[in-house]
Amino acid sequence: MNEINNYVKANEDRFLDELFELIRIPSISSLPEHKEDMYRAAEKWKEILLAAGADKAEVMETNGNPVTYGEKIIDPDAPTVMVYAHMDVMPVDPLEKWKTDPFEPVVKDGKIWARGADDDKGQSFMHAKAFEYLVKSGKLECNVKFLIEGEEEIGSPNLPDFCEKHKEMLKADIILVSDTSMIAPDVPSITTGLRGLAYWQVEVTGPNIDLHSGLFGGAVANPINVLSKMIAQTMDDDGRILIPGFYDDVVEVSAEERAKMAKAPFSLDDYKKSLDLKEVFGEKGYSTNERTGIRPTFDVCGIWGGYTGEGAKTVLPSKAYAKISTRLVPNQDHNKIAKMFVEYFESIAPEYVTVKAEYLHGGPSYVCPIDLPAYKAAEKAFKDVYGKDPVPVRSGGSIPIIATFEEVLGIKSVLMGFGLGSDAIHSPNENFPLEQFYNGIRTIPLFYKYFAEEMKK
Numbered sequence: 257m258n259e260i261n262n263y264v265k266a267n268e269d270r271f272l273d274e275l276f277e278l279i280r281i282p283s284i285s286s287l288p289e290h291k292e293d294m295y296r297a298a299e300k301w302k303e304i305l306l307a308a309g310a311d312k313a314e315v316m317e318t319n320g321n322p323v324t325y326g327e328k329i330i331d332p333d334a335p336t337v338m339v340y341a342h343m344d345v346m347p348v349d350p351l352e353k354w355k356t357d358p359f360e361p362v363v364k365d366g367k368i369w370a371r372g373a374d375d376d377k378g379q380s381f382m383h384a385k386a387f388e389y390l391v392k393s394g395k396l397e398c399n400v401k402f403l404i405e406g407e408e409e410i411g412s413p414n415l416p417d418f419c420e421k422h423k424e425m426l427k428a429d430i431i432l433v434s435d436t437s438m439i440a441p442d443v444p445s446i447t448t449g450l451r452g453l454a455y456w457q458v459e460v461t462g463p464n465i466d467l468h469s470g471l472f473g474g475a476v477a478n479p480i481n482v483l484s485k486m487i488a489q490t491m492d493d494d495g496r497i498l499i500p501g502f503y504d505d506v507v508e509v510s511a512e513e514r515a516k517m518a519k520a521p522f523s524l525d526d527y528k529k530s531l532d533l534k535e536v537f538g539e540k541g542y543s544t545n546e547r548t549g550i551r552p553t554f555d556v557c558g559i560w561g562g563y564t565g566e567g568a569k570t571v572l573p574s575k576a577y578a579k580i581s582t583r584l585v586p587n588q589d590h591n592k593i594a595k596m597f598v599e600y601f602e603s604i605a606p607e608y609v610t611v612k613a614e615y616l617h618g619g620p621s622y623v624c625p626i627d628l629p630a631y632k633a634a635e636k637a638f639k640d641v642y643g644k645d646p647v648p649v650r651s652g653g654s655i656p657i658i659a660t661f662e663e664v665l666g667i668k669s670v671l672m673g674f675g676l677g678s679d680a681i682h683s684p685n686e687n688f689p690l691e692q693f694y695n696g697i698r699t700i701p702l703f704y705k706y707f708a709e710e711m712k713k
Contacts, residue, residue, distance in 0.1 A: 257640060257702075260389065260702075261430055261698060262436075263332060263668060264389075264694050265400075266278065266419045267407065268694065270543075271385055271697070274298070274381070275368075275378060275381045276361045277491075278301075278304070278343075278372075278377050278381065279368075279373065280360045281296050281371075283297035284348075284363055284409075285406055285407050285409050286349050286409060287347060288366070290676055294321040294343070294406045295315070295322055297601070298315040298321075298322040300694070301313075301324035301404045302659050304384050304401055305384065306642040308329050309328060309388055310324065310327060310387075310402070311329065313521070314326065314487065316401035317412045317416065318407075318417070320407050320414040321344065321406030321414070321419065323405045323415070325403055325404075325680070327399070327401040329428070330399055333400070335398045335402070336400070336427065336430075337400055337707065338401040338402070338426060338430070338431045338432070338667070339387075339399050339400065339401070339402045339429075339433075340403050340595065341376050341379070341383065341404050341435065342376050342402075343377070343405070344405075344407060344408060344410075345372040345375070345379075346409050346681075348371050350684065355684075355685055356370070358686075361373060365598065366558040366690050367687040367688060367689050367690065368687060368688045368690065368693065369476035369686070371686050374687065374688040375682065378693055379688075380404065380434065382436075382700060383434060383700055384402075385674055386699075389697070390394075395705070397704060397708035398704050398707060398708055401426065402424050408435075408657065410635075410656040411453075411455070411616070411619065412556075412616065412656055413617060413684065415624065416657070416660050420664055423664075427665075429667070430630040430667065430668060430669070431658075431670070431702065432670055432673050433510075433655070433671050433672075433673075434673050434700075436651055436672075437674075437676055438519060438674060438675070439522075439647060439649065441522060441689065441691065444644065444646040444647070445520075445649045445673075446638070446647075446648055446671065447456055447624075448623065448648045448649065448671075449623045449649075449651065450585040450625060450652035450659075450669050451622070451653065451654050452549070452586075452620045453581060453583060453584065453619050453654035453656055454582045454584060454593045454615070455617050456580050456614060456615050456616060457592070458578050458579075458580060458611065458614070460576045460577075460609050461479060461484070461574060461575050461611075461612075462572075462573075462574060463476050463480040463572070464574060465572050465574050466562070466571050466572065466573050467571070469571055469573040472572050476559070477571065477609055478572050478604075479609055480562055482605075482609050483576040483577075485532045486611075487559075487580075489604050490554055490600070495537060495538050495560035496539060496540070497554045497582070499600045500596070500600060502552070502596060505587045507587045508693060509546075509550045514550075517550075517649075518545075522599070524544060524618065525534070525635060527544060530603050537692070538551075538596070548651075549652055550585060550650055551585065551652035552582060552584050553583045553652075554581075554582050557579040557580065557581050558578065558581070559579075560576070560578075561573045561576030561578070562576070569681075581653060584651075586622075590620055590621070590656075593619070594618060595620075597695055598613040616634070617654020617656070619654060619655075619660065620659040620660060622653075622655075622659040622662070622669070624669065624671065629707060629713070630668070630670040630703075630707055630710070632672050633704075633705075633709075633710050634703055636706045637672075637699045637700070637706055638672075638699060640699075642699075644707070651671075651709065670704065673687060674693070675693060676689065676692065676693045
């Protein structure tokens with residue numbers, strides 16, 4: 257530990273300078289105008305990996321955005337760890353909510369403030385610097401491969417095909433990922449489950465053009481009103497999703513496991529206070545942590561139509577739109593749910609509008625067994641740095657490609673996240689505590705040490 261601590265301390269400023277170069281690239285995968293930035297980010301990752309000690313690194317094409325692949329093979333018989341991360345980030349809207357320039361990182365109040373500071377440039381960069389330390393110190397006991405993709409924030413649509421085409425290149429014993437969070441800065445945790453995801457865009461059309469709301473209002477249906485009512489018909493007042501068959505494949509978590517989950521430190525009052533909420537809402541009969549970890553959800557992620565500019569315009573719009581997602585739990589098939597929603601939403605549409613529901617992307621859930629050698633290695637690494645055993649938790653988030661890795665490559669993943677719930681990922685003012693960033697660089701080398709030991713047993 258002393259040697260790792262000394263290395264981190266001696267290189268803190270350089271680490272930040274290099275990370276900031278990466279963050280300054282606005283690699284927003286969902287916006288076509290940033291296509292060139294995706295290639296800039298991929299080339300930057302190639303540079304980072306080679307400088308850290310990779311034997312080779314290259315930018316590789318997919319049918320969409322590029323991936324950067326790198327590797328260092330120390331011994332064909334040694335255990336192989338593949339680090340997965342993503343170089344793309346979410347859009348920054350609404351820009352006016354940011355207190356700093358989202359792509360000009362700053363350090364303030366002990367945190368890095370920028371888009372990608374946590375998700376996932378900060379967390380992925382920890383792996384590059386941990387790898388650098390192991391190479392320079394001569395302590396690397398595992399082969400290491402890096403797979404850095406450019407489409408995670410849009411559902412990794414082209415990575416499954418890439419994995420199919422490069423199975424031999426991507427062979428590994430475990431996939432190591434830092435794209436999740438911990439319970440608290442002093443409560444380390446390992447994510448043992450991820451919810452699946454299904455995501456749609458819906459379009460409701462009424463008249464063939466926008467109309468004067470005075471001349472036509474009351475005689476012609478307003479698509480925004482209709483869409484709002486249809487959305488309201490998809491969940492009841494108890495937070496129960498009303499799509500027929502939606503819960504058919506949900507595996508109920510046992511009372512014993514729920515009791516273990518309840519031991520995780522959590523203050524409902526602090527949770528509400530941090531969000532400026534008077535009360536929380538969710539499926540009746542479940543705690544807040546259970547609602548975000550073991551139960552499926554339904555959310556409208558965006559809704560628009562008509563006139564939204566400054567001032568007034570008395571318009572009855574022709575169309576209304578919404579982006580809708582569900583988070584799914586183990587055993588729910590995202591393709592099956594995708595079809596269920598489309599059929600249900602079209603079935604409740606009144607005759608005075610036309611409804612189009614388009615499935616955009618999704619992915620299955622994932623569960624990591626806690627008896628894996630890699631999980632045990634992660635436990636030991638966390639304990640060395642944080643002084644206590646990490647708590648196993650199920651995350652409410654989704655990383656669709658994790659389940660795909662298991663399906664296509666036959667490799668399990670261990671999710672060693674160092675983010676915090678307060679990091680505002682996907683939101684304005686995303687941030688990442690410096691302590692978490694540096695602790696990640698201290699912890700990851702220990703994972704390799706203990707994983708090599710576990711694989712020898």
